[in-house]
């Protein structure tokens with residue numbers, strides 16, 4: 361089992377999750393984060409920290425379709441361990457539908 365970052369992280373990216381992860385298994389894309397499924401120890405502490413409620417255990421149906429995306433991009437995106445600056449319009453995007461087909465960026469993120 362692992363925890364999975366799902367669609368509502370896209371363009372929200374508040375990053376409260378990365379600060380609490382004991383094994384630093386979050387990876388940063390241009391407009392969302394993912395969890396490395398083999399590094400996550402299933403502690404669950406990140407789940408309630410996410411204001412967008414985007415982190416789910418992989419036992420939830422909504423997480424299943426994002427599991428492969430988390431695996432794929434955690435192999436190439438950079439590791440992130442500290443909260444960066446959330447986009448100025450984060451809150452406007454919270455809860456919007458169809459963010460994955462319309463807004464997902466496969467580009468890596470980068471913290472200064």
Ligand code: SF4
Pocket residue numbers: 365368369370372373374375376377378392393409410411412413414415
């Ligand atoms: S706190 Fe939630 S929305 Fe923010 S970066 Fe983490 S998973 Fe994404």
Ligand code: SF4
Pocket residue numbers: 363380381382383384385386395399400401402403404405406407
């Ligand atoms: S469940 Fe625990 S180990 Fe997995 S990503 Fe969240 S904080 Fe990190």
